[in-house]
Structure formats: structure tokens, C-alpha cells
Amino acid sequence: MGIMAALSLAVGVSVFIFGMLLMKYALENSFREKLGVILEKFTSNRFSSVFTGAFVTMAMQSSSASSVLTAAFVDSGILSLYRAFWIIVGANVGTTFTGLLTAFSFTETAPAFCIPGIILLSMSKKRKLNSIGIFLTGFGLLFVGMALMGEATGEIKNYDFFTEILISCSSPVMGILTGCLFTAVIQSSSAVTALLQTLGNDGILGIRQAFYIILGSNIGTCATCSIASMGLKAGAKKVSLMHILYNFFGAVIFLVIAEFFPLPEIVENYFPGNIKTQIAAVNIVFNISTAVFALVLPIREKQTQVRHIVFSKRASVIVK
Numbered sequence: 001m002g003i004m005a006a007l008s009l010a011v012g013v014s015v016f017i018f019g020m021l022l023m024k025y026a027l028e029n030s031f032r033e034k035l036g037v038i039l040e041k042f043t044s045n046r047f048s049s050v051f052t053g054a055f056v057t058m059a060m061q062s063s064s065a066s067s068v069l070t071a072a073f074v075d076s077g078i079l080s081l082y083r084a085f086w087i088i089v090g091a092n093v094g095t096t097f098t099g100l101l102t103a104f105s106f107t108e109t110a111p112a113f114c115i116p117g118i119i120l121l122s123m124s125k126k127r128k129l130n131s132i133g134i135f136l137t138g139f140g141l142l143f144v145g146m147a148l149m150g151e152a153t154g155e156i157k158n159y160d161f162f163t164e165i166l167i168s169c170s171s172p173v174m175g176i177l178t179g180c181l182f183t184a185v186i187q188s189s190s191a192v193t194a195l196l197q198t199l200g201n202d203g204i205l206g207i208r209q210a211f212y213i214i215l216g217s218n219i220g221t222c223a224t225c226s227i228a229s230m231g232l233k234a235g236a237k238k239v240s241l242m243h244i245l246y247n248f249f250g251a252v253i254f255l256v257i258a259e260f261f262p263l264p265e266i267v268e269n270y271f272p273g274n275i276k277t278q279i280a281a282v283n284i285v286f287n288i289s290t291a292v293f294a295l296v297l298p299i300r301e302k303q304t305q306v307r308h309i310v311f312s313k314r315a316s317v318i319v320k
Contacts, residue, residue, distance in 0.1 A: 201275055
């Protein structure tokens with residue numbers, strides 16, 4: 001029975017991630033030709049770069065995907081490391097959107113979005129309508145996955161092994177390691193946040209446990225960019241290293257703050273009785289606070305020659 005409960009939980013997480021991938025594909029299909037232009041044109045300063053990173057990440061539904069894309073553009077000479085850093089800062093902010101979305105109680109009604117989505121996919125041959133259909137289907141599947149996770153955690157919480165793992169997450173080190181490893185394996189911090197919301201809603205874990213796991217999750221999400229940069233040049237590897245260091249030191253700073261200042265409990269008091277919103281809020285506070293802290297640092301851009309990218313409908317051309 002324990003194996004079946006764990007399998008059901010894995011299926012729920014898989015459906016959730018599949019929904020995210022569908023939404024990502026639909027938005028990429030619509031904006032693929034514009035992403036390079038957006039990243040180059042709207043990153044003239046640190047503030048616009050952070051906003052652009054957040055926007056692109058919300059559109060792609062993945063901070064890992066936007067960081068890999070950023071590393072690839074640095075590798076090609078389209079972006080400087082300075083701009084890439086601020087895009088990554090914004091990507092961390094943008095990834096909180098999914099957690100905020102899943103904090104609301106759409107589980108019963110949102111799966112119905114799959115119906116018009118599948119109808120559009122079945123009946124339309126137009127690219128834009130197909131993209132809309134894919135997006136709606138993915139949006140519905142997000143909440144189907146949430147429902148499946150909820151059913152699975154209702155069974156799995158009765159098993160001692162699972163309970164002991166979550167109890168160990170009351171320790172900062174174990175909580176961060178658990179979040180880091182689990183996110184690195186499934187390569188989606190948004191899916192981890194959604195799972196935490198489900199576990200919290202079922203009374204299986206508290207806000208402080210979720211807080212530690214979220215800190216680790218933000219470190220674990222760097223794994224995708226690190227793996228992707230292995231086959232690229234030194235510039236892309238530097239982007240990966242910046243991503244890791246930024247998230248790591250952000251987690252350490254917040255961990256120290258939380259040990260002396262009851263930040264998770266303060267957030268809990270602001271949203272009493274709604275653990276899903278509490279977890280989403282903790283994630284938002286962490287990522288926005290680290291972004292604000294980074295923005296006030298006296299970082300200056302080293303003047304380097306950056307290529308410019310010109311997109312046409314049929315091809316993309318890179319010119320110096």
C-alpha cells in the first residue's frame with residue numbers, strides 16, 4: 001500500500017509538471033521569435049533586466065528554462081554577464097507566479113479548462129488557436145495534478161517513513177537538503193512549491209518546514225542550468241555559477257534571519273488558516289527580498305563587446 005501511495009503521489013507531480021510544460025510550450029510557440037529581441041532590447045539597465053527576467057520566466061513557466069536560455073545567449077555573445085545576472089534575479093521572482101496561482105482553490109473548477117483546450121486542439125488547424133488550446137489544457141492539468149497529489153498525501157501521511165522524512169525537515173539543514181535534492185531530481189521548484197501546499201493543506205507539515213524546503217528548492221533549481229552549461233563555453237558556465245551563488249547566499253542569509261526573526265510565523269499570522277497562501281507568500285517574500293538586496297548592491301557593468309541579434313520570420317541572424 002505504501003508503494004501505491006508513493007506512486008500516486010509521483011503521478012500527481014508528473015501531471016502537474018506536464019501541465020506546466022504544455023503551458024511553457026504554448027507560450028514559447030507564440031513568443032519564440034520575440035524572446036531573443038525581448039532579452040536584448042529590454043535589458044538596458046538592472047531594473048529593466050530584472051523585470052524582463054521575471055516576465056520571461058512567467059511566460060515560460062520555468063526559471064530553469066529562462067536561466068538555460070540566458071546562459072545560451074551569453075555563450076553566443078548576445079548578452080553580457082552583467083545583464084545575465086539581473087535576468088536570473090528576475091527569473092527567481094517570476095517563478096513565484098505558479099505558487100501564487102496554485103494557492104487559490106481552483107482544484108474543483110480549473111480542470112474544466114482542459115475541455116475547451118482539447119476542443120481547440122481537435123478542431124482548429126490555426127497555429128494561434130492550437131497554442132491557446134495547448135495553454136488551456138496545460139492550465140487545467142496543473143490542477144488535476146494538484147488534486148491527484150492531494151488524494152495521494154491523504155493516504156501517504158499514515159506511513160511512518162514518510163512522516164519521519166517530514167519531521168527531519170524541521171531541522172534547517174535537513175529541510176534545505178531535502179528541498180535541494182528533490183528539486184534537482186524533478187527539475188521544477190514550482191512543482192515542489194505546489195506539493196508543499198498540498199502537504200500543508202492536509203496538515204502534514206508546517207510553515208517553518210515548508211520555509212526550509214523552499215530555501216533548498218531555490219538552490220536545487222540551479223541544477224538544470226548547471227547541466228546545460230557543461231556543453232557550452234566559459235561564459236555560460238559563469239552564468240550557471242552566478243545562479244548557484246546567488247541562490248545559495250540568498251538562502252543562507254534568510255536562514256540566519258529566520259533563526260533570530262520569526263519570519264515564517266509572521267507570514268503565517270498574516271494569512272491565518274490558509275497554509276497554501278502562507279507557503280506562496282513565504283516563497284514570494286524570499287525571492288523579492290533577495291532581488292531587492294541584489295539591486296542595491298554597487299555592481300557595475302564591465303564594458304564588453306556584445307553581439308546584436310536580428311530576427312526575421314524565417315531565420316535569425318547574429319551581427320556584431
